[in-house]
Amino acid sequence: MASDKPMRQQVEEYISTLQDEIVNAFEVLDPSAPKFRRDAWVRPQGGRGVSCVFAVPHPTSPAAGQQPSNATTVLEKAGVNISIVHGSLPPAAVRQMRADHGSLQGLDADAKGALPFFAAGISLVIHPRNPHAPTVHANYRYFEIADKADTTGSGSAPSEPANTQKPLAWWFGGGSDLTPSYLYEPDAVHFHATLRDAAAPHGAALYPVFKQWCDEYFYLPHRGEARGIGGIFFDDLCDEDHKTFAGFGEVDGEPADKGRPRSPEAILRMVKDLGNAFVPSYIPILKQRTNTPHTAAERRWQLLRRGRYVEFNLVYDRGTRFGLLTPGARIESVLMSLPEEARWEYYSDMGGPGTREGEVVEVLQKPKAWLQ
């Protein structure tokens, strides 16, 4: 049943509910840990957000008073953020944003002019403390670009932009992917299967397309490695033909770009099912691995893998680079994805063939079909 609320509002309500649910799931899992810090913020140029961030204060921090100095929390650092922002996009940010978006062709001719935009999304990165528990990321987002005649935001309150005009372009993007330091094949299978099952009611092509897209997107060419063991990724999903789907060929005898959700309402329904799958896709894995005994060498390997995570996010991730280029972006929220600590070694002796560390390197170098 279609809602008669504007899509902007439907997305805003959903991501807000999902954020609460996810933060709550982590707090319930580890009741003796400090609570997530919840920061509501307003963007002076238009919009608002809520950042929910977990960290244990460093022993030297004044805030550490009540904490045990040797942290035993399940999480090491985590952020679950939402933002609902609008304003004018500078050309560099438009370029960062529109990588594959066909319907924005008209922009090139006028690349110096800023365009009104609306963007709402939830973005989370969870770095657990135990080296055997994987890092996870998820992000679901909705964009609108208006043409210049749009009066979005002018004269209205920051969180209530004018929304009376059909957008010049709109699209959804998102995904979720897992980054273990140590490979546990059942975890990879569980994570992928949960996402596949959530996508299935919305089209048979979705999981196969999104899985491959994830392997391609979360890739560090300079390392010849994927960031993690994959999951799902999609972008530029709207009512137009989509070149990634078109290029995928057929699934179950039907072109992949047929039979996928196309209307805003249908795509939002899919996004909700994927977003709701986050907790069941990840929390059982975290529960199972969080008490695995580990050595100093395994902690060292985890920090080395976190170095690669930093490399991907700062060098390649479009969301992060979009944030860095957006004037007035809340940098502390954009960079909450970075781990508490990371390590770099010149030609590390860890990760060679035949070792537990090498097992994960092998699947990063050659993405695997986890579900057959």
Next chain:
Amino acid sequence: MASDKPMRQQVEEYISTLQDEIVNAFEVLDPSAPKFRRDAWVRPQGGRGVSCVFAVPHPTSPAAGQQPSNATTVLEKAGVNISIVHGSLPPAAVRQMRADHGSLQGLDADAKGALPFFAAGISLVIHPRNPHAPTVHANYRYFEIADKADTTGSGSAPSEPANTQKPLAWWFGGGSDLTPSYLYEPDAVHFHATLRDAAAPHGAALYPVFKQWCDEYFYLPHRGEARGIGGIFFDDLCDEDHKTFAGFGEVDGEPADKGRPRSPEAILRMVKDLGNAFVPSYIPILKQRTNTPHTAAERRWQLLRRGRYVEFNLVYDRGTRFGLLTPGARIESVLMSLPEEARWEYYSDMGGPGTREGEVVEVLQKPKAWLQ
């Protein structure tokens, strides 16, 4: 007295000598520390290099056997690298390289074609262990771009490219800058004064222009902070008029772009004086700060500042991004600039006004004229 050797060879000989001298200076300073690892390498696509890297093996590494587990070395991680490479540059790397280079205008029309290039340089980053001792970076480099008729490299041995043709373009770049976690004003003055004095014989405008350029280049817009307390930086230095010098205005009543070195030989003489100034600009500072007692909180602040160093190098540094984009680049050498460990905190409580940490933040937010 001008050498009759080709410029490529003169540069190669100089950076090789300078590398030995610098590595030796660090080894003499800390004789009980492990030696730098010296890795000579050959680039399959053309060229060679030598990476000299310092690190103390992690206690869990098989190599740690002979080391005390609680490292007390002066350095924590350091790399002093040279590379002398040639080949064809892909368009993305050409764009990364030519940011301000006027004489490469012709490239746009043919941006899909690769061009033969030669590049030789020395690049170093030193991360000392003590939080009161600053990180330092220096880099001096020489580029040539040939036109397509050039047969550079084809048929000749990797380190001896054909060099009979006048290059389509050539230029020098380089600089040296200091990144303290804690501010010691006398250190900043010593570092800047040493570089100013080395540049002085080559033109009165050099230090003022290079100093300002350094403050502008090593800047993180998303943090509103410089990477460090500056030093010198220059790029695209050749015999053509230079827009950065021209834009600087007058120094001592003369246009800055007049009276600076223009011929390859004159610029190389300047580069040699600057390169030779590295050891006297930095080693006395390191000697003085290496035994300063420090706390766990100061170590934490150092790791937070190293996080910013990682952000600059991965997000903005042209040399690093050039390396990441160059096929066949030796990634472990490109990324030797990254610290052994780095840390990120969401809205850290460190660095506020009125603290020792805040002192350095203040000069990063507002670059200072150290020499008056």
